[in-house]
Amino acid sequence: MASTPNTTNDEKPNKIETNPIFISADSLHSILSHQSLIQHFHSSLPRISTSTIQTPIRQNYAVSQSSSLLLMPSWSSSTSLPYMGVKLVTHFPQNSTLNLPGIHASYVLFSSTTGQTLASMDGTVLTLYRTACVSGLASKILARDDSKVLVMIGAGALAPHLIKAHLAARPSLQKVIIWNRTMEKARILVENLRACVEYNGVCFESNELLEEIIEMGDIVSCATNSEVPLVRGEKLKYGAHLDLVGSFNHNMRECDDEAIRRGRVFVDNEVALIEAGELVGAFERGVITKDDIAGNLLELLKGEKKGRRESKEVTVFKSVGSAVVDLLAAQLVYEIHIKQL
Known part of the structure; x- marks a missing residue:
């Protein structure tokens, strides 16, 4: 008896359709x-x-x-x-x-x-998660191991993510102080964070005296659209880590030239050198040069550039985001x- 032809091997396989997920x-x-x-x-x-x-x-x-x-x-x-x-x-x-x-x-x-x-x-x-976690990763590398106080400047959508990322990166943090131009927003954010059971051991408070709380910060994180410097470099304590997130054009500045002059400056990527108002302005005014930038995040992670060198050093991390x-x-x-x- 003749065998039945195996047509299965001659047929083209069915095309697999993949529906995009939302x-x-x-x-x-x-x-x-x-x-x-x-x-x-x-x-x-x-x-x-x-x-x-x-x-x-x-x-x-x-x-x-x-x-x-x-x-x-x-x-x-x-x-x-x-x-x-x-x-x-x-x-x-x-x-x-x-x-x-x-x-x-x-x-x-x-x-x-x-x-x-x-x-x-x-x-x-x-974007909120990735931006905050880039700052958290930089904090993990550049901030002091014994950092106790985080100062959060700004209380917008990014602020709670930055706070949580820094807390994840630096479990030594015991206090978070929040400042915002509209202090009611800072107070609301404090109440929301106090309600998070995973942060029961952390003290959250708001304070309207910006310059006083900057002096207290082991880590100072900024997420604003300010065109006027909010962080005065002379107010940063020895050993502080300054995290600058908000500015993404030449008109925006979250810190003054003294903060850039005092700190060893790192960036998330090279685009920060042509976009960030704090850096572009500092280059133009001769405060620092591009050669003074201590490294980018990838170089830090690969060990090609050294992060914090000693406990009293001020470090600055400027991020503008990347694809x-x-x-x-x-x-x-x-x-x-x-x-x-």
Whole structure:
């Protein structure tokens, strides 16, 4: 009897369809912790090679006189990071008059192998976590091991994330003092943090005397849109670590020239040298030169540059953000989410 032909081997395999996942803000909060993201950055960033990852300079388009659209792409050809991603950000500072956030963002993650869309996620929340955790990682490297007091300047959306990231990076912290131009916002943030059971051993308070509390800070973290320096360098205590997050253009300054002069300055990436108002202004005024910048975050992690050298040294870390850490944060979110399905 003739055998029945095996047609299965002659047929083309069915195409596997992958439907993109949407990861909401609530899901992001349940997936991420500041501790886990700091650790992910700590272990992943040193393995990144410039030959396998591409990060073009972000594109910034003026939508109106005060509003803008930013595009931040990054892609990797590494088998350990088989992703492409792009963050779309809108900056509408006038939203404060409408009681709305000034920044909104979406993040889209693709496969760098097939180009398929894998996920879209709330880019605003993703940015809050990644920005804070970059600062937390820098604090872990540059702040003193015996840091006790964190001063938080600003009480906006980023402030609670920065506080939690610094607490995760520096468990020695015992007190957090919050200042904001509108002190009621600082007081509300204090109450919210006091309600977090995981921080029962930490004292949270607000204080309107900015210069006095700066003198108390072992770590001083700034997240404002200020165009007038808020941190006077002469007020920083010996051994302080200054974390500057807010400014991203030449008109914005969160500290004065003396803070830059006193400190060993590190940056998250080289873009800070051309974007950050504190640094660009200091270069123009001859306070320091670009050669005086002590290193970037990747060089610190790889051990190519030395961080804190002695206990009385003042360190300064200026971050402006990058698409690389966006991609790494999105990777962690996506891979944890997939495992939970």
